[in-house]
Each structure stands twice: as structure tokens, then as C-alpha cells.
Amino acid sequence: MYSEIVMDHFANPRNVGEIQNPDGLGQVGNPACGDMMAFYIKVDDNKLSDIKYKTFGCVAAIAVSSIVSEMANGKSLDEAKQISKKAAAEALGGLPKEKMHCSNLGAEALVKAIEDYESKN
Numbered sequence: 393m394y395s396e397i398v399m400d401h402f403a404n405p406r407n408v409g410e411i412q413n414p415d416g417l418g419q420v421g422n423p424a425c426g427d428m429m430a431f432y433i434k435v436d437d438n439k440l441s442d443i444k445y446k447t448f449g450c451v452a453a454i455a456v457s458s459i460v461s462e463m464a465n466g467k468s469l470d471e472a473k474q475i476s477k478k479a480a481a482e483a484l485g486g487l488p489k490e491k492m493h494c495s496n497l498g499a500e501a502l503v504k505a506i507e508d509y510e511s512k513n
Contacts, residue, residue: 395485398455405454407461409444415512418504420497427453427494431461431501435509439468445501452491456498459483469506475499 394402411432421428427449434442443465447457460480464472477495481487487495 393488394451394455397459397483397485398451398487401455401458401484402451405447405458407444407458407465408446410446411442411444414505416505416507416509418501418506418508420501420504422493422497425450425493427497429453429457429497429501431457431505433502433505433509435469439466440464440472441466443502449497450491450494452487452494453497455484456480456487456495457501460498460502464502469510473503473506475502 411434414432415435416433418431429445429447432444433440443461445457445461447454460475463475463483477492477499480495480498481492
């Protein structure tokens with residue numbers, strides 16, 4: 393059902409945690425399935441210098457959070473905002489159709505964190 397990449401990111405999630413006093417915070421959730429994500433970012437010179445997240449959810453939600461954090465780290469804010477749900481799913485080797493909503497949440501939480509940062513600066 394899940395690719396080896398998905399299972400690796402689920403079993404060994406990257407960048408898990410919380411940044412104290414983040415420059416931006418994005419929180420999203422899907423009450424229907426119970427997935428909740430919070431992305432924390434630090435920004436230096438218009439680039440993401442650190443990114444952490446906390447995710448409560450299924451295998452796909454955790455794997456998507458992990459891959460999105462890896463894809464975004466070190467990118468400019470504009471580049472990070474362009475990470476799409478499709479790109480996240482493809483980087484994981486695909487997701488089952490019924491789990492594609494999880495990839496929406498990862499990309500959406502990241503964009504909300506960036507927008508939170510931009511609204512303060």
C-alpha cells in the first residue's frame with residue numbers, strides 16, 4: 393500500500409520537534425480524518441534556515457510532514473511556497489488516492505507558517 397520511501401519517513405521522520413520562538417507558525421487539521429500538523433520555521437536572509445513540525449496523524453500525514461520539511465529546508469520563502477501536494481506525493485514515491493488529502497495538509501501548513509512570518513515582517 394505504501395512505498396518504501398513513505399515507510400522510511402514514517403519510521404524515521406526528519407525534523408520532528410518544535411522551534412521555540414519561531415519566526416512563523418502554521419497549523420492545519422482535517423477533523424474528518426483527525427490529522428493535525430504544526431510547522432515551525434526560522435528565516436534568515438529570506439530563506440528557511442530551520443524547519444520543524446509536530447504531526448498527529450496517519451502514516452501518510454507523518455511521511456508528508458517529514459518530506460515537506462526536507463524539501464523546504466534551505467529554500468527561499470518563494471521557493472518553499474511552491475512546494476505542491478503533488479510534488480510531496482511524488483517525492484514519497486506516490487500515495488494511495490484516499491491518502492492524497494494528507495499531502496495537502498503538509499504543503500498547506502508550510503505555506504501558513506510562511507504567511508505568518510510575512511504578516512509579522
